[in-house]
Amino acid sequence: MPELPEVEALRGFLGERVVGEVVEKVYAVGVHALKTYEPGVAVLEGRRVDEVGRFGKFLGLRAGDVWLVMHLARGGWVRWSDAVPEAPPRPGKGPLALRVRLAGGAGFDVTEAGTQKRLAVHMVRDPAEVPGIARLGPDPLAAAFTPEVFAGLLAGERRQIKGVLRDQSVIAGIGNAYSDEILHAARMSPFLLAANLTPEQVARLYELIGTTLRDAVERSRGLPLRDLKAEKKSGLRVHGRKGEPCPVCGDTVREVSYRDSALQYCPTCQTGGKPLADRRMSRLLK
Incomplete structure (x- = not known):
């Protein structure tokens, strides 16, 4: 299971590559992973990514006034590609749960291995709307954690x-x-x-x-x-x-x-x- 150090590394990696880029297409392949439905993930399309954040073990991308927030759980991971296929991925029983393609052709997949599907994807206006984030204690790497x-x-x-x-x-x-x-x-x-x-x-x-x-x-x-x-x-x-x-x-x-x-x-x-x-x-x- 990715913990704080791995999610922080993911935040840094994605932040260097997606901030300032425009989202071209979002494919929600694993419907089981979607925990919110309004707004839908398609609201990201055409928007520029403003920041990538971390909230405990949650990873979030902000584009304007909306956040794509992910909890990778035990078997989840993010896979980067410099050239994401243009063709829509086929729904099925594979590990792919979410695909984000940027306007330049690069992007990333969110996958989940194993049979226990615990990956969670939220589209929210405020990260605090995600129940798991709302109940988080202090971050141990924050200056306020004295x-x-x-x-x-x-x-x-x-x-x-x-x-x-x-x-x-x-x-x-x-x-x-x-x-x-x-x-x-x-x-x-x-x-x-x-x-x-x-x-x-x-x-x-x-x-x-x-x-x-x-x-x-x-x-x-x-x-x-x-x-x-x-x-x-x-x-x-x-x-x-x-x-x-x-x-x-x-x-x-x-x-x-x-x-x-x-x-x-x-x-x-x-x-x-x-x-x-x-x-x-x-x-x-x-």
């Missing part, structure tokens, strides 16, 4: 820190992968209760949220879109690396599986050498 703001978000929070970091209404943009990476860098168990963190732990976690995300953004900057997924994977130290040695201590990276996701962690670095029980509300095994 240590004091972060400490306030955790105060009284009785949930596990892993879940808090992933909650988009608390902090915008962090998902399963980067929450694993942040907690590994902070040497914290994903099952620690957020409200029980010491001031020193809160300060360390705040610092590592910023450095982890900014480092990932810098690694992705300027890369072709086709290389962004591989870059994300290559930069991860524990997430998705079950059974591999931890690059810090050499212990075996372990996993806790849930119904539709999994987390990875290093016992030596994060839980005092004790494995976590593989069930949702587990506590450390004794």
